[in-house]
Amino acid sequence: MDINLLYFARLRERFGLAQEQLTVPEGVVTVAGLLAHLAARGDAWAEELAGGKVFRVALDQELVDFSASLHQGAEVAIFPPVTGG
Template sequence: MKIELRYFASVREALGVAQEAVEVPDGVATVGDVRVWLRTRGGAWSETLAEGRALRMACNHTMTDAATRLTDGCEVAFFPPVTGG
């Protein structure tokens, strides 16, 4: 299945990429699975997308959780939680 990935704010800065199109491997079926799979890239990917790290996710422009199922061609976005002052 092919999906579009988008990275925003400090996530984009840490990973050094704003967007990419990827073919996810068999077994990657949810937004949470994508996050786990991307961590296998190691380095900044593992650190930035680490489990327990505050990170927001969206699928097709809708805020979501890790259990949201992927569909072919969907867009998944990762970004830090918004803070104010």
């Protein structure tokens, strides 16, 4: 399954990417599985996605929890929570 990943704010800076196309391995079918797969890249990926830092995920421009199912062609955005004032 191929998906489009978008990274925002500190994640974009830490990963050195604004977006990437990714073919997810078979068996990665949820947002949680995707995050674990990305964290397994190590270094900044593990620190930001598996290190207890707060971030949110949108699937096809809708906020979702980590149990949401992925699908072919999905757009997955990962970003820190937005605060306002």
